[in-house]
Amino acid sequence: MRDVRGLQLLIVEDEWLLADDLARYFSSMGATILGPVATIEQAFHYTDNAQAAILDININGRRVFPVADELQRRGIPFVFFTGDSESVIPDRLRYASNLHKSSGSQAVFDALFPQRGVREESAATTDDVLSILPKLRLAARLGLGDVAASDRLVEKTLEQALRDIDRRAAGLSTEDWLNEIMRTVGESCGAKLLH
Incomplete structure (x- = not known):
């Protein structure tokens, strides 16, 4: 709990x-x-x-x-x-x-506050980007409300993550790290993604 x-x-x-x-x-x-x-x-x-x-x-x-x-x-x-x-x-x-x-x-x-199942918890602890991707897409869609724009936001987030991999803070989970990047990318170019 x-x-x-x-x-x-x-x-x-x-x-x-x-x-x-x-x-x-x-x-x-x-x-x-x-x-x-x-x-x-x-x-x-x-x-x-x-x-x-x-x-x-x-x-x-x-x-x-x-x-x-x-x-x-x-x-x-x-x-x-x-x-x-x-x-x-x-x-x-x-x-x-x-x-x-x-x-x-x-x-x-x-x-x-739904409890994580064993399978979901183990996926989160592996820091597997593929298991995190659906959550990123959902967060982007909730924020932008447009399917195509939200997919572009996720794409730009992943591109930025590849550029920033060497600057990732120690101890930060992949999910938290990607969400931080997506917030930053969304703030800087979110409106442009809608066009």
């Missing part, structure tokens, strides 16, 4: 009892709770500090998707936690888990 001590967790929930249950559960594990908040405007006050988030889809009649978009842009993990089975999640956000409110706090924890 992941250690969440000190993790800043944003809870966006307009049903006070549910928000309080989630806050107590994650607080008991050592997380620092941001909120809970019951409006979209309040949620935006915390997005810069959030390290993870639980989002009710319908907040007092308004959709939480603008908050989810901001968290996605920043690479912050989040889950949708809703009582509305009819909610339609936009395609750009469908990668996030969508849990019904009857799921309970442990299910929310498991969705926010």
Whole structure:
């Protein structure tokens, strides 16, 4: 189970009892709770500090998707936690888990912080670029929203990695190293990739 001590967790929930249950559960594990908040405007006050988030889809009649978009842009993990089975999640956000409110706090924890399976863990420890490539492509697509542009970003990232291999910091995993390079490449030429 992941250690969440000190993790800043944003809870966006307009049903006070549910928000309080989630806050107590994650607080008991050592997380620092941001909120809970019951409006979209309040949620935006915390997005810069959030390290993870639980989002009710319908907040007092308004959709939480603008908050989810901001968290996605920043690479912050989040889950949708809703009582509305009819909610339609936009395609750009469908990668996030969508849990019904009857799921309970442990299910929310498991969705926010999925445990790695033995196979996935061994692949990550081998630092095999081929096993990391799908994650890079997904991160690029989430950031740019365009398939062709995101593939160009991954290509430029790998080209830059080949040029920088001698400057790679000791102890940094290949996945973290490539993600750092992709952030840098994306910041410097992300807009150009869309054309």
